[in-house]
Amino acid sequence: MANYSKVDHVIFDLDGLLLGTEEIYVEMFSIICGKYGKSYTFDVREKVLGTVESDSCAILVKEVNLPMSPQELLSQQRLLQREMLPKTKLMPGAERLVRHLHQHGIPIAVATSSSEESVNLKLTNHKELFSLFHHIVMASSDPEVKKGKPSPEIFQICASRFPDKPKPDKVHTMNPQVTMMYRSGGPSMILLHVGHDYPSEYAHQVLLPRSECSCQHNNNLDHFCYRVKKGGQLFLLRVIL
Structure with a gap:
């Protein structure tokens, strides 16, 4: 999957991807x-x-x-x-991937629907790791975020807070709402499957034409540590809870 080799910035979701909440x-x-x-x-x-x-x-x-x-x-x-x-644990592979991206100078951020209060509680035992992120957008308490997901606003705001303001034109997502949002909104997409059970009747919601996306089935994030290098695309990493 050649597309994984070109990454300039990464925006992560928080719950279910980085944190096992x-x-x-x-x-x-x-x-x-x-x-x-x-x-x-x-x-x-x-x-x-x-x-x-x-x-x-x-x-x-x-x-x-x-x-x-x-x-x-x-x-x-x-x-x-x-x-x-405060009992929240990291997802498998999350720390390894975050440190890998940081060590290679790739700017990283988080876009979460959570509030500042709940994020602080989740990060009780993970503050050092999350200090590596350039910024965290917390939609439930961020005055600039006017619309919750499935609106793309939180991702656009998160991207705009990087110094060089990259455009989110390549998306990693498994949220069916966000998948459909970006399907209608234009950007191409790669679906990241991270081992959650999801009833078959919902499967159509995360499928796109072959020309628009590819799917990577995986149990954790470890494999990304060997695939990401500096290049020319911004990635949004999300999973189904």
């Missing part, structure tokens, strides 16, 4: 839903995926029919995350 969030929302006799199903999880915190709570309240306002749900979520998110 997906099961923490599933447990967190399952606890809240369970208190009211509700279930946090995969269908709901797929709708919540990648959204900013206020939208996540609004979607969950509506889809699960929770007897509270989105703001009340967010308050409960924040109480739980203060206890649970």
